[in-house]
Amino acid sequence: MSFYDAISAAIPQALQPAGAQRLNGLTQLYAQSASRQWQNGLNTVAVLPAYANPETLFEAWALQQAVWQRLQKQGEQWWNGLATIYAERDELRRANTVSKFFEQEYNLYAQFGELVGDQFTSLLELADNIQVDYGYWIAQKQAAAVQQSKVPASADGVASTRRKQANAA
Amino acid sequence: MVATDSKVVKLGRYNVQQGQSSVSGLSSGAFMTVQLHLAHSASFVGAGIIAGGPFRCAESFPGAAPVAEDAYIQNSLYICLNPLVPHTAPNAEHLAQLARQTAAAGEIDPVEHLGDDKVYIFTGSKDEVVFSDTVARTKRFYELLGIKAEHIDYDDTVPAGHSIITQNPEDSPLGTNQPPYINQGDFVQSHRILEHIHGKLKPAVERPTGRLVRFDQREFLDFLADDDKKARRDSMSDFGYAYIPKAVEDGEPARVHIALHGCKQGYNYVEYTNGRRDTQSSPPYGNRYVTTTGYNELADANNFIILYPQAEGTDNGYTQNPEGCWDWWGYSSANAQRPDYYSRSAIQIRAIHDMLKRLGG
Numbered sequence: 001m002s003f004y005d006a007i008s009a010a011i012p013q014a015l016q017p018a019g020a021q022r023l024n025g026l027t028q029l030y031a032q033s034a035s036r037q038w039q040n041g042l043n044t045v046a047v048l049p050a051y052a053n054p055e056t057l058f059e060a061w062a063l064q065q066a067v068w069q070r071l072q073k074q075g076e077q078w079w080n081g082l083a084t085i086y087a088e089r090d091e092l093r094r095a096n097t098v099s100k101f102f103e104q105e106y107n108l109y110a111q112f113g114e115l116v117g118d119q120f121t122s123l124l125e126l127a128d129n130i131q132v133d134y135g136y137w138i139a140q141k142q143a144a145a146v147q148q149s150k151v152p153a154s155a156d157g158v159a160s161t162r163r164k165q166a167n168a169a
Numbered sequence: 170m171v172a173t174d175s176k177v178v179k180l181g182r183y184n185v186q187q188g189q190s191s192v193s194g195l196s197s198g199a200f201m202t203v204q205l206h207l208a209h210s211a212s213f214v215g216a217g218i219i220a221g222g223p224f225r226c227a228e229s230f231p232g233a234a235p236v237a238e239d240a241y242i243q244n245s246l247y248i249c250l251n252p253l254v255p256h257t258a259p260n261a262e263h264l265a266q267l268a269r270q271t272a273a274a275g276e277i278d279p280v281e282h283l284g285d286d287k288v289y290i291f292t293g294s295k296d297e298v299v300f301s302d303t304v305a306r307t308k309r310f311y312e313l314l315g316i317k318a319e320h321i322d323y324d325d326t327v328p329a330g331h332s333i334i335t336q337n338p339e340d341s342p343l344g345t346n347q348p349p350y351i352n353q354g355d356f357v358q359s360h361r362i363l364e365h366i367h368g369k370l371k372p373a374v375e376r377p378t379g380r381l382v383r384f385d386q387r388e389f390l391d392f393l394a395d396d397d398k399k400a401r402r403d404s405m406s407d408f409g410y411a412y413i414p415k416a417v418e419d420g421e422p423a424r425v426h427i428a429l430h431g432c433k434q435g436y437n438y439v440e441y442t443n444g445r446r447d448t449q450s451s452p453p454y455g456n457r458y459v460t461t462t463g464y465n466e467l468a469d470a471n472n473f474i475i476l477y478p479q480a481e482g483t484d485n486g487y488t489q490n491p492e493g494c495w496d497w498w499g500y501s502s503a504n505a506q507r508p509d510y511y512s513r514s515a516i517q518i519r520a521i522h523d524m525l526k527r528l529g530g
Binding site: 059062063066067070125128129130132133134135136137139140 | 229230232233243244246247248251252253254256257260
């Protein structure tokens with residue numbers, strides 16, 4: 001049983017209404033996130049000497065670049081989404097009924113709400129993604145340092161067989 | 170395109186050549202393809218993996234979260250599907266070692282059975298769902314398990330989004346990443362898969378003469394405990410499909426190919442909108458994977474039975490699989506601390522392999 005399960009089990013069911021359980025779930029996820037950040041920080045300090053290695057420095061830079069690219073892409077999606085909503089608003093014709101008028105207005109608000117929701121969710125996903133990937137990367141560096149392996153890390157060097165054939169031809 | 174009638178039949182037995190079967194799939198179907206291939210490597214001669222990651226990829230980094238169940242999902246999302254850079258993609262060496270350990274523990278067939286198998290691996294260069302860095306590791310993973318380089322057709326040269334590629338004009342543009350994840354290109358990917366695995370085949374027929382049968386999948390899940398049935402841990406639909414060429418019905422020797430759809434591609438998939446099953450505006454994907462991806466036309470000319478098991482969306486508090494994906498991160502397991510989604514005993518793998526055995530494979 002995990003730490004969180006043990007705490008949940010200790011609280012009587014009657015004291016765990018649905019809302020409280022949801023809040024508890026969110027608290028757990030935040031705790032996980034904080035714990036990951038803390039652990040990542042500690043691990044970073046532990047492997048700092050390895051940063052002297054140009055390969056590690058390059059990988060760290062590539063990680064930062066990837067995050068920047070994701071943020072840039074998300075920004076593009078935001079502006080494209082807004083442009084689409086504005087364009088749709090400009091194309092709206094007059095409504096023949098009051099209900100149709102409100103439906104048209106509501107559709108625009110709903111689309112804007114969805115866009116905001118998507119952006120927020122994507123941002124949270126990216127935050128999780130960075131934490132997990134950074135932690136995984138550091139953990140692999142630590143494992144490699146412990147093993148003092150002479151074997152180079154798994155290569156990227158996976159070449160398409162079709163591309164090879166084309167080159168050979 | 171092949172029509173089916175309204176009958177639900179019991180899956181039959183045919184004159185199937187044992188040990189000559191193969192399996193392929195897209196996305197979650199590709200992850201499941203790798204799992205099936207390894208769990209029952211004695212039954213298969215090859216596999217086709219479109220946008221799929223290596224075996225037990227979801228267990229790459231257990232330290233991602235203190236709760237095992239959360240760690241598996243976070244690994245799936247951020248290491249297996251969407252690694253930020255190549256260095257945070259799954260580690261093929263580690264997972265190949267894990268596969269050997271799993272085989273040594275008797276949970277899957279010995280990996281030596283993979284030796285002569287042929288594997289087709291594809292990643293579209295515009296895939297934004299399962300990134301190419303992950304799929305490249307799948308190739309490396311198979312190499313490490315002893316599959317010869319000349320037996321692997323690895324293709325990352327096509328500017329395709331996340332999809333199985335057809336030549337149908339009504340399918341989505343090649344570079345898109347959207348349901349139903351069936352995109353139009355200049356080749357039929359199912360044909361490429363079958364030809365790589367089984368060698369030169371007769372050309373696909375234009376008008377198949379066989380039958381597409383609808384069979385009861387639940388009879389293959391009878392082994393489930395009542396609690397697991399109630400929780401719908403299998404996350405499989407009531408019905409599956411199989412294409413049976415006429416010659417095979419008449420007793421000709423046959424081979425079986427299992428074709429696994431990806432997420433959101435099962436016949437009864439319903440989109441969840443704001444957390445609710447949107448039954449009012451379900452997208453009309455239906456059984457397009459079964460009828461329009463080109464498997465049946467090639468099967469008809471070459472006496473293949475194509476088995477199409479079906480997964481369905483389940484999101485009931487016990488089993489979280491709203492998109493109807495095949496299980497490659499442990500949702501079907503009651504034990505969240507040590508989920509079994511990859512072995513011969515895993516619910517879906519056992520059910521699908523029992524279907525294969527029923528057919529005679």
